[in-house]
Amino acid sequence: MVERRYLFPGVLEMNYQARRRMGVNIYLLDGGSEYALIDVGFLDELPDVLELIRQMDFSLSACKFIVATHADVDHTQGLARARELLKCEVLAHPAGVAAIEEGDEILTYARIDAQSIHIPMPRCKVDRTINEGDVLTIGDHKLEVWSTPGHTAGQLSLRMGELLFSGDNIFRDGSVGVIDAHHGSNLVDFIRSLKRIRAADVAYLLPSHGPIFRKDDALLDATIARLESYSHLADFGTCAVDWPLMDAWEEELARDELRF
Numbered sequence: 001m002v003e004r005r006y007l008f009p010g011v012l013e014m015n016y017q018a019r020r021r022m023g024v025n026i027y028l029l030d031g032g033s034e035y036a037l038i039d040v041g042f043l044d045e046l047p048d049v050l051e052l053i054r055q056m057d058f059s060l061s062a063c064k065f066i067v068a069t070h071a072d073v074d075h076t077q078g079l080a081r082a083r084e085l086l087k088c089e090v091l092a093h094p095a096g097v098a099a100i101e102e103g104d105e106i107l108t109y110a111r112i113d114a115q116s117i118h119i120p121m122p123r124c125k126v127d128r129t130i131n132e133g134d135v136l137t138i139g140d141h142k143l144e145v146w147s148t149p150g151h152t153a154g155q156l157s158l159r160m161g162e163l164l165f166s167g168d169n170i171f172r173d174g175s176v177g178v179i180d181a182h183h184g185s186n187l188v189d190f191i192r193s194l195k196r197i198r199a200a201d202v203a204y205l206l207p208s209h210g211p212i213f214r215k216d217d218a219l220l221d222a223t224i225a226r227l228e229s230y231s232h233l234a235d236f237g238t239c240a241v242d243w244p245l246m247d248a249w250e251e252e253l254a255r256d257e258l259r260f
C-alpha cells in the first residue's frame with residue numbers, strides 16, 4: 001500500500017504520485033466510493049499506472065469513467081486496454097470521436113513519416129460524448145466541461161471549483177500544445193480558448209503535461225500575444241490568418257517602389 005499524495009482535495013496525479021516522469025499527466029479524481037481518470041497515457045505505462053491505482057487502495061472496478069482530453073496518441077494509446085480492464089465508460093468531445101474510434105494515425109500523431117515516427121494507435125470505442133456546458137459528477141465533485149479547441153478541434157478542459165484541468169492549452173513555461181494544420185489545429189480558436197482561460201476565475205491550472213501551476217495572467221497574456229503574432233506570420237503556414245508581408249509586397253510591386 002502506498003500513501004495517497006493528494007495535490008488538492010480529491011485530486012491525485014500519477015507522475016506526482018510516483019515521483020517520477022511516467023508520461024502525460026493522468027489525473028485521478030477521488031469521489032470516495034468511485035473515481036474517474038483524466039487521460040491514461042501510453043500503453044507501455046498503463047500496467048504501472050493501474051498498479052499504482054491498486055497500491056493506493058482503489059478498486060479498479062470503482063472507476064466510473066475516463067475522460068480523453070483529446071485524441072493524441074500520447075494521451076490515448078492505452079485507452080482501449082484501460083476501458084477493457086476497468087470496465088468503465090470512455091468520454092470524449094464529439095470532434096475527437098472519429099480519431100479515437102478509427103485510430104487515425106495522422107490526427108493522433110501516431111504517424112509522422114518525415115520523422116520516422118510510427119507507433120500503434122489502438123482503436124477505442126467512445127461510450128459517451130461530452131461537450132460545452134455538460135456537468136460530470138464524481139462523488140461530491142462536479143466537473144464542468146469546457147470545449148477549448150485550438151491544439152485540436154476536440155480539446156477539452158474541465159473545471160472543478162478553482163481548478164481547471166487545462167489539457168494542452170498552456171504549460172508552465174508558457175508553451176502550448178503543438179500547432180499543426182495536419183493535426184487539425186486552429187490558431188484563431190486557440191487564441192479564443194486561451195482568452196477564455198485568462199478570463200476565468202480559477203486559481204490553478206492542471207495541464208496535461210508537466211507541473212501544475214498557479215494561473216498567471218501575465219504568462220497567459222504573453223502566450224496569447226505570441227499566438228496572435230503567429231496568426232500573421234508564415235511560421236505556421238495555413239494555420240495563419242493572413243501574411244501582411246505579401247500585401248505590403250504587392251503594393252510595393254504595383255508602385256514600382258522596391259527598394260533594398
Ligand SMILES: [Zn+2]
Nearest residue numbers: 072168177208
Ligand atoms: Zn499532449
